[in-house]
Amino acid sequence: MKVYGTQKLGHVIWHTCQLAHYLKEKILMCDKLELLAPVTLNIVCFRYRAEQADAVNAKIVIALQESGIAAPSTTKINTLLAIRVAIFNHRTTEVHIDAMLDACLRFGKQFSVYTHTEAFMTTELPDYANRPFIGLAPLMASALAGFDLAPLGSLLLERVKTEPKPETLIDIANILFLRGFPELALSIQKEALSQQQLYQPPITEQPIQLRLLVLMSAGDLMANTPLEFLIQHSDIGLTQVYVTETSPLPDTVPEHDVLFVAVAQSDANMALLNSLTNKLANWPKPVLNKPEAISLLARNQVADRLQDAPGLVAPETLRVSKHDLITVHEILTDDDYPLIIRPVDSHAGQGLAKIDSYSALIDYLTTENAEEFYLASFYDYKSADGLYRKYRIVLIAGKPYLCHQAISEQWMIHYLNAGMADNAEKRAEEAASMVAFDQNFCTNTC
Numbered sequence: 274m275k276v277y278g279t280q281k282l283g284h285v286i287w288h289t290c291q292l293a294h295y296l297k298e299k300i301l302m303c304d305k306l307e308l309l310a311p312v313t314l315n316i317v318c319f320r321y322r323a324e325q326a327d328a329v330n331a332k333i334v335i336a337l338q339e340s341g342i343a344a345p346s347t348t349k350i351n352t353l354l355a356i357r358v359a360i361f362n363h364r365t366t367e368v369h370i371d372a373m374l375d376a377c378l379r380f381g382k383q384f385s386v387y388t389h390t391e392a393f394m395t396t397e398l399p400d401y402a403n404r405p406f407i408g409l410a411p412l413m414a415s416a417l418a419g420f421d422l423a424p425l426g427s428l429l430l431e432r433v434k435t436e437p438k439p440e441t442l443i444d445i446a447n448i449l450f451l452r453g454f455p456e457l458a459l460s461i462q463k464e465a466l467s468q469q470q471l472y473q474p475p476i477t478e479q480p481i482q483l484r485l486l487v488l489m490s491a492g493d494l495m496a497n498t499p500l501e502f503l504i505q506h507s508d509i510g511l512t513q514v515y516v517t518e519t520s521p522l523p524d525t526v527p528e529h530d531v532l533f534v535a536v537a538q539s540d541a542n543m544a545l546l547n548s549l550t551n552k553l554a555n556w557p558k559p560v561l562n563k564p565e566a567i568s569l570l571a572r573n574q575v576a577d578r579l580q581d582a583p584g585l586v587a588p589e590t591l592r593v594s595k596h597d598l599i600t601v602h603e604i605l606t607d608d609d610y611p612l613i614i615r616p617v618d619s620h621a622g623q624g625l626a627k628i629d630s631y632s633a634l635i636d637y638l639t640t641e642n643a644e645e646f647y648l649a650s651f652y653d654y655k656s657a658d659g660l661y662r663k664y665r666i667v668l669i670a671g672k673p674y675l676c677h678q679a680i681s682e683q684w685m686i687h688y689l690n691a692g693m694a695d696n697a698e699k700r701a702e703e704a705a706s707m708v709a710f711d712q713n714f715c716t717n718t719c
Contacts, residue, residue, distance in 0.1 A: 321381035408474030616643035
């Protein structure tokens with residue numbers, strides 16, 4: 274037991290009370306946090322503002338404890354669940370308080386998404402049918418929460434008969450994509466884009482502080498970076514402009530502060546990306562995600578660029594025709610297997626397979642209609658605990674940021690089938706990885 278003298282004890286009490294008031298002031302300055310009780314000594318009770326706030330804040334406390342950042346508890350204040358921070362340690366500093374608050378905000382944002390999805394599963398689908406434009410983000414969230422979007426699609430089809438607005442057609446196309454009817458979805462999307470290039474999804478109810486113009490291509494849900502999910506509920510106003518071979522970027526576009534190119538790399542988009550490179554060369558506003566950089570993101574090109582990165586294993590990736598794959602046995606031996614193969618321009622694991630022998634390769638090729646494939650050596654990347662971990666990282670001005678971490682018992686990891694939403698332990702590890710990303714993952718490579 275630590276024993277303090279009277280003078281030193283007084284100093285400890287004064288110090289911890291000062292930190293409590295520092296924490297209170299930081300909370301009052303943050304619109305995402307809410308102070309739930311007066312601060313008189315060294316105890317601060319607050320919470321993260323969110324839908325399903327009790328559930329979100331309970332998860333924040335668990336994540337803080339498991340990450341080792343801080344060890345708050347929960348309490349109830351006027352029936353509201355609060356994060357209770359009791360400051361006793363004389364070694365605690367403002368740096369520790371700031372780190373805890375930063376983690377609260379990160380965990381709160383992350384768990385708000387999960388809890389919102391969980392809430393969907395026990396409530397009814399919102400009344401989207403009466404909205405003039407729904408947008409992709411709420412439709413996909415509803416689909417991921419297990420709602421059947423077919424009745425909503427039928428209502429929108431009835432509406433479009435009497436009120437044929439292109440926004441409604443885009444919503445119908447997105448519902449069809451989500452329900453697994455890509456060909457019909459593409460035809461309806463094409464009709465909408467022939468009528469109108471500009472769309473404004475209703476992603477925010479706040480006063481707009483930044484006007485974002487996003488360039489998009491026609492195509493399925495993988496054709497563009499899904500910015501709607503990143504900026505929904507923010508103070509950013511979004512205008513989408515679809516550009517195609519028949520509908521190039523107009524000479525006059527809406528007023529905006531920043532332009533973002535959301536067109537994803539693919540063979541189908543290469544001509545479009547090349548034309549945008551020329552069009553945006555002297556654009557008067559800042560351009561993010563420049564098309565000339567996107568053009569270099571084919572799987573084989575990325576593997577080539579990462580070959581010499583220190584501390585990184587980047588298996589060489591070849592782009593090979595089906596014809597050449599059939600004759601690959603002439604240059605490969607049994608030691609070259611297993612291999613990873615996937616069709617060019619495929620995503621979300623479509624056509625992705627691990628091949629253990631030449632006979633398995635031939636069996637695979639007989640079931641795939643693609644004419645070109647990416648081929649790479651399989652690297653068994655499971656951790657010591659037998660689990661596989663996949664980090665999705667975005668680079669912004671050369672600095673890496675962790676988008677998410679998925680943990681699975683299987684080598685082929687997708688966030689949605691890795692059991693992340695149903696496993697609090699996996700989510701807590703992911704949250705801790707986000708907090709310590711710069712110090713851990715990036716220590717020697719960033």
